[in-house]
Amino acid sequence: MFDGKNVLITGGTGSFGKTFTKYILSKFNPNKIIILSRDEYKQYQMAREFNNDNRLRFFIGDVRDKERLYRAFWNVDYVVHAAALKQVPAAEYNPFEFIKTNIIGGQNVIEACIDNKVKKVVALSTDKAANPINLYGATKLCSDKLFVAGNAYAGGRTTKFSVVRYGNVLGSRGSVLPLFLEQKKTGKITITDKRMTRFWITLPQAVELVLKALNFMTGGEIFVPKIPSMKIIDMAKAICPKCEIEEIGIRPGEKLHEVMIPEDDARHTREYKDHFRIIPEFMNWEAPKEFGNGGKPLPEGFVYSSDKNNWWLTEKELQAYVKQYEQGLI
Secondary structure, three states, rough: OOOOOEEEEOOOOOHHHHHHHHHHHHHOOOOOEEEOOOOOHHHHHHHOOOOHHHHHOEEEEOOOOHHHHHOOOOOOOOOEEEOOOOOOOHHHOOOOHHHHHHHHHHHHHHHHHHHHOEEEEEEEHHHHHOOOOOOHHHHHHHHHHHHHHHHHHHOOOOOOOEEEOOOOOOOOOHHHHHHHHHHHOOOOEEEOOOEEEEEEHHHHHHHHHHHHHHHHHOOOOOEEEEEOEEEOOOOOHHHHHOOEEEEOOOOOOOOOOOOOOOOOHHHHHEEEOOOOOOOOOOOOOOOOOOOOOOOOOOOOOOOEEEEOOOOOOOOHHHHHHHHHHOOOOO
């Protein structure tokens, strides 16, 4: 689907953007991939990392700047919206900035895509958008609602919008794995609570989910992968079995366990072999007949949370992931 097409990634110099770009360039022959981001130095680094591939274009811009988006999205076929501010403590201290980027920026992306006749748009979300307790999660929930409603806002035009929602990404910037590896050198690893659990996904798996969404979306779905859970204390032990583990308490705005499908959403969710699709509860556009095809409804009272998952990573599996990460394989 990407051969000869133009693909744009907002926030494309991030961990996901680089992995997605590498996959598309290796498996397909797009006309061009446009990397839209704010940091010229990161763009310079990425261009070097990709040996200045002539299919790459680098646009400096911010999703807050609607005029720039209109210029960048011209003649684009597919958009993956990965740009976001995402640090939880920073959101609480700078709420206006997070709202401008994650919510208003999302609205700008939607309008630019519709008016430029982009075919399909997938926005990246997070487990923190489900039953949010911090401002970052609340902005991502608003963003999810905007992208789902974008199908109605398109008013029968060609653009379709969907969302992918997944948990913590192994080794991404700001994740716990690089932090624990750094702390390993001191002989002491700090965790917030020994009971804490999280969903876990690798960057290649995140890319696969976005590709699945682009392939199968009809517009309006939130795609949620079936992924394993892990205990944070097991990750600490896998990285350094002999390290001292210090419990420092849950940080402000942090959950003990994460949720990707709350009970209220489960009532209109369909289950597939390797993922779930949350079907929009409010559809102000003609509902596609394909909604829910091949999927089955979830049982009453179902909640997809990291502590009630039926798939758990063992300490041995975590050690294998850590080794692959250190070798640059994932």
